[in-house]
Amino acid sequence: MDFDVVIIGCGVAGADCAYELAKYDLRLCVLEASNDVANGTTKANSAIVHGGYDPLPGTKMARLNVRGTAMMGELCRKLDVPYRNNGSLVLSLAEEDDETLRTLYAQGLANGVPGLELLDRERTLALEPNLSPAVRGALFAPSAGIVNPWELCLALAETAVRNGAELRLSAPVTAIRRTAGGFCLSTPKGEVTARYVVNCAGTFSDRIAAMVGDRSFAIRPTKGEYFLLDKSEGTRVDHVIFQCPTPAGKGVLVTPTVHGNLLVGPNAVPTGPDDTANTPAGMDYVRASALRAVPGISFRDNIRNFAGVRANSDRDDFILTESAAAPGFFHAAGIKSPGLSAAPAIGPELLDLLEGAGLKLKKKENYIDSRRRVRFHELSDEEKNALIREDPRWGRVICRCETVTEGEIVACLHSPIPPVSVNGVKRRVGAGMGRCQGGFCGPRVQEIIARELGMDQTEVLMDWEGTWVLCGETKGGSAL
Amino acid sequence: MTEHELVVIGGGPAGLAAALAAWEQDVRDILILERDNQAGGILNQCIHNGFGLHRFQEELTGPEYAGRFIDLVKQTDIQIRTDTMVLDLTRDRVLHAVSPRQGYEAIRAGAVILAMGCRERTRGAISIPGARCSGIFTAGAAQRFLNMEGYMVGKRVVILGSGDIGLIMARRMTLEGAKVLACVELMPYSGGLTRNIVQCLNDFDIPLYLSHTVTDIRGKNRLEQVVVSQVDGNRSPIPGTEMVFDCDTLLLSVGLLPENELSRQAGIEIDPRTNGPLVWENRETDLPGVFACGNVLHVHDLVDYVSAESEQAGIAAAAYLHGNRPAGGEIRLVNGTGVSYTVPQHFHREAETLELFFRVRNIYRNAAIRVLDGDAQIARFKREHMAPGEMENIKLPKVLLDRVRGNVLTVEIEEAPV
Numbered sequence: 001m002d003f004d005v006v007i008i009g010c011g012v013a014g015a016d017c018a019y020e021l022a023k024y025d026l027r028l029c030v031l032e033a034s035n036d037v038a039n040g041t042t043k044a045n046s047a048i049v050h051g052g053y054d055p056l057p058g059t060k061m062a063r064l065n066v067r068g069t070a071m072m073g074e075l076c077r078k079l080d081v082p083y084r085n086n087g088s089l090v091l092s093l094a095e096e097d098d099e100t101l102r103t104l105y106a107q108g109l110a111n112g113v114p115g116l117e118l119l120d121r122e123r124t125l126a127l128e129p130n131l132s133p134a135v136r137g138a139l140f141a142p143s144a145g146i147v148n149p150w151e152l153c154l155a156l157a158e159t160a161v162r163n164g165a166e167l168r169l170s171a172p173v174t175a176i177r178r179t180a181g182g183f184c185l186s187t188p189k190g191e192v193t194a195r196y197v198v199n200c201a202g203t204f205s206d207r208i209a210a211m212v213g214d215r216s217f218a219i220r221p222t223k224g225e226y227f228l229l230d231k232s233e234g235t236r237v238d239h240v241i242f243q244c245p246t247p248a249g250k251g252v253l254v255t256p257t258v259h260g261n262l263l264v265g266p267n268a269v270p271t272g273p274d275d276t277a278n279t280p281a282g283m284d285y286v287r288a289s290a291l292r293a294v295p296g297i298s299f300r301d302n303i304r305n306f307a308g309v310r311a312n313s314d315r316d317d318f319i320l321t322e323s324a325a326a327p328g329f330f331h332a333a334g335i336k337s338p339g340l341s342a343a344p345a346i347g348p349e350l351l352d353l354l355e356g357a358g359l360k361l362k363k364k365e366n367y368i369d370s371r372r373r374v375r376f377h378e379l380s381d382e383e384k385n386a387l388i389r390e391d392p393r394w395g396r397v398i399c400r401c402e403t404v405t406e407g408e409i410v411a412c413l414h415s416p417i418p419p420v421s422v423n424g425v426k427r428r429v430g431a432g433m434g435r436c437q438g439g440f441c442g443p444r445v446q447e448i449i450a451r452e453l454g455m456d457q458t459e460v461l462m463d464w465e466g467t468w469v470l471c472g473e474t475k476g477g478s479a480l
Numbered sequence: 481m482t483e484h485e486l487v488v489i490g491g492g493p494a495g496l497a498a499a500l501a502a503w504e505q506d507v508r509d510i511l512i513l514e515r516d517n518q519a520g521g522i523l524n525q526c527i528h529n530g531f532g533l534h535r536f537q538e539e540l541t542g543p544e545y546a547g548r549f550i551d552l553v554k555q556t557d558i559q560i561r562t563d564t565m566v567l568d569l570t571r572d573r574v575l576h577a578v579s580p581r582q583g584y585e586a587i588r589a590g591a592v593i594l595a596m597g598c599r600e601r602t603r604g605a606i607s608i609p610g611a612r613c614s615g616i617f618t619a620g621a622a623q624r625f626l627n628m629e630g631y632m633v634g635k636r637v638v639i640l641g642s643g644d645i646g647l648i649m650a651r652r653m654t655l656e657g658a659k660v661l662a663c664v665e666l667m668p669y670s671g672g673l674t675r676n677i678v679q680c681l682n683d684f685d686i687p688l689y690l691s692h693t694v695t696d697i698r699g700k701n702r703l704e705q706v707v708v709s710q711v712d713g714n715r716s717p718i719p720g721t722e723m724v725f726d727c728d729t730l731l732l733s734v735g736l737l738p739e740n741e742l743s744r745q746a747g748i749e750i751d752p753r754t755n756g757p758l759v760w761e762n763r764e765t766d767l768p769g770v771f772a773c774g775n776v777l778h779v780h781d782l783v784d785y786v787s788a789e790s791e792q793a794g795i796a797a798a799a800y801l802h803g804n805r806p807a808g809g810e811i812r813l814v815n816g817t818g819v820s821y822t823v824p825q826h827f828h829r830e831a832e833t834l835e836l837f838f839r840v841r842n843i844y845r846n847a848a849i850r851v852l853d854g855d856a857q858i859a860r861f862k863r864e865h866m867a868p869g870e871m872e873n874i875k876l877p878k879v880l881l882d883r884v885r886g887n888v889l890t891v892e893i894e895e896a897p898v
Contacts, residue, residue: 392580466701
């Protein structure tokens with residue numbers, strides 16, 4: 001056996017699983033289909049840490065949401081992940097919503113959500129003066145917050161790698177064979193054998209399950225479309241603003257992001273597992289819905305639309321269990337909303353399941369449980385100068401919208417999980433995330449990637465495999 | 481903290497011309513802060529010709545035009561500090577900047593000229609639907625790749641928007657061997673200069689689809705197809721008019737936005753019509769001692785006009801530093817029928833000849849520009865042709881201004897009788 005445990009998928013669930021398992025003396029491997037971590041549902045969602053009043057009491061979703069949310073602040077502090085505990089409001093905008101709020105409140109109490117309060121109109125508007133005048137009241141969840149989801153995933157994965165886990169990127173699992181005492185997984189990068197396998201393959205997790213003959217669940221991928229607005233709109237609201245949920249989902253929310261932008265979305269439309277296209281109907285719906293709660297949003301300050309695919313399933317709960325069809329094979333599947341909120345608790349849950357199945361756990365002696373990343377724009381003047389004196393590249397601003405310097409980009413290219421694409425750099429340091437959307441810095445980021453990783457600039461991708469940017473040199477040739 | 485008499489933010493054509501004009505007015509301590517690694521701004525990637533026809537009566541390329549000003553600056557003691565990004569501007573004119581050589585520094589300026597230029601509107605700004613594949617570039621980013629880095633961005637190209645950069649890139653991509661399949665414009669008229677339509681599209685048989693837009697982008701990894709639809713009078717796509725283009729590249733030339741983040745930080749009032757600071761006739765903003773010129777003030781079509789405007793700002797900054805303030809009360813300019821903005825937005829009653837720059841809202845033939853003082857017409861200028869893509873300007877001599885009684889002047893378009 002090459003490994004004790006192989007985790008399939010390095011989204012936030014797989015990464016948390018790796019982070020928890022890496023605390024023990026285990027041979028651990030993570031196989032990720034894409035060329036970067038966090039490249040599926042984890043990078044395109046509402047980036048919300050939910051209070052935990054939505055899931056029905058008694059479900060895994062309810063238990064892990066409340067537990068994950070309680071763990072999130074400390075985890076993000078330890079691993080230097082942007083997180084803000086800004087609280088959430090579910091609005092009542094019509095008489096029938098009042099009843100929904102009372103139901104959510106009761107559910108929240110049953111789930112153990114701390115600090116829940118039903119607010120009247122005045123208190124709601126005092127907290128959020130830009131809400132619709134039609135607002136009648138709100139359910140306030142002070143434990144809710146916002147987080148950078150892809151950096152959370154990256155931080156968890158990086159920490160696992162620094163503690164000895166092996167991460168193989170661009171390694172989609174194409175077949176799984178049972179062997180004596182374990183499994184053999186085929187990837188284009190060769191075969192991997194392991195005693196235990198954990199399926200964290202997101203919107204593809206039913207296909208992975210089918211590879212071991214487990215057809216007990218089906219993923220029903222559900223797309224959500226978003227608007228990301230300029231920072232000039234970032235203070236339109238301070239809390240996460242929800243409307244009352246419908247059978248289709250939690251509805252369209254309006255929230256600040258940890259980066260200071262305003263995020264608006266999503267809708268919920270059944271789709272394929274990797275369909276992230278925006279549609280005119282979806283965008284119109286999101287725009288109109290959001291304006292019902294926060295009428296002043298200036299959509300002309302939109303800087304980007306995107307869509308994410310939820311790993312909804314044919315079950316009403318997360319699928320966190322050992323496969324009945326294949327003992328030793330575990331699922332963390334159907335991790336729909338509130339999957340991100342629950343993520344810190346998903347790893348420990350799987351750890352318990354694996355231990356219950358016979359995995360021997362021995363704590364590592366020197367587990368590194370911290371991470372630091374320099375964010376130039378957050379430093380004091382003195383700290384900035386100290387860095388620039390050490391390496392002048394810290395003084396060269398590459399991304400002018402987000403004030404990201406060459407020093408930060410170079411540092412991320414030599415980090416435990418180096419990016420191989422322009423968007424990989426964007427997810428790590430924020431270059432290209434701003435209002436010009438990489439119009440100015442994109443070419444310079446490409447040049448730095450090529451230089452630091454020793455590749456030709458034409459090989460640098462926009463994002464996942466196949467997303468080429470340049471097709472060759474001009475007639476006059478490149479300047480380099 | 482260091483101190484300088486005049487700090488110019490931006491070393492493109494606006495900043496260079498403004499600094500030179502201030503130097504001519506005996507300002508001797510001038511610092512230009514440029515974020516790129518060389519002066520010249522966006523002109524450095526504009527390797528086509530057509531620059532300088534007004535200014536130098538000859539056709540120069542962008543780098544040549546910039547070079548003329550850079551050479552003049554080199555003959556002075558004006559300092560240009562490249563690789564320097566201004567991060568903050570305070571109301572008392574303290575700039576915070578960062579650079580590899582100087583580190584993080586604060587600079588107190590006697591006067592400031594804002595010359596940061598503009599940026600391109602992106603896919604997100606206009607919410608184009610479709611897949612999130614690669615192969616979608618703003619025209620200017622593609623231009624940088626081709627002209628400064630020496631790389632091609634694709635082989636089969638559709639261009640959305642008929643702004644000048646898009647038109648120039650249609651020709652440039654064609655010359656590099658790419659096939660440009662279409663230029664698609666939402667409006668019923670082009671947003672670019674007529675000469676660019678002729679020289680960059682017609683000369684290469686590239687079709688221009690007016691009143692059309694991109695309604696879908698398809699491609700799993702790299703762009704594979706773009707769907708183009710006709711739009712109705714409300715600019716809404718008309719179902720059934722879809723055309724599908726097999727292409728690997730979509731270039732966006734859908735407008736430019738003045739880059740006024742620093743101006744906003746300093747609390748300078750921004751005109752929502754230009755997205756640039758609200759200025760007096762001398763290009764002074766509402767923050768005394770801070771002036772603005774070039775594309776940060778309003779988007780120009782011709783660099784020649786940028787240079788001229790920036791010289792006004794440079795002269796005015798010098799006058800400010802020498803203690804000379806404009807005299808007279810405020811007269812505001814109001815946009816009448818058919819006018820989308822004016823620069824300046826207001827002027828002092830004692831102003832010398834007032835040159836007004838503005839854009840019209842529609843295509844006009846045989847129309848006239850009228851200037852009204854209340855109900856009374858004080859000037860009328862005939863125009864054979866006006867279009868939103870071509871900036872208009874008129875001059876109001878002092879003798880005319882002296883006759884103004886009210887404190888509001890209206891500029892409007894009088895359409896020719898049908």
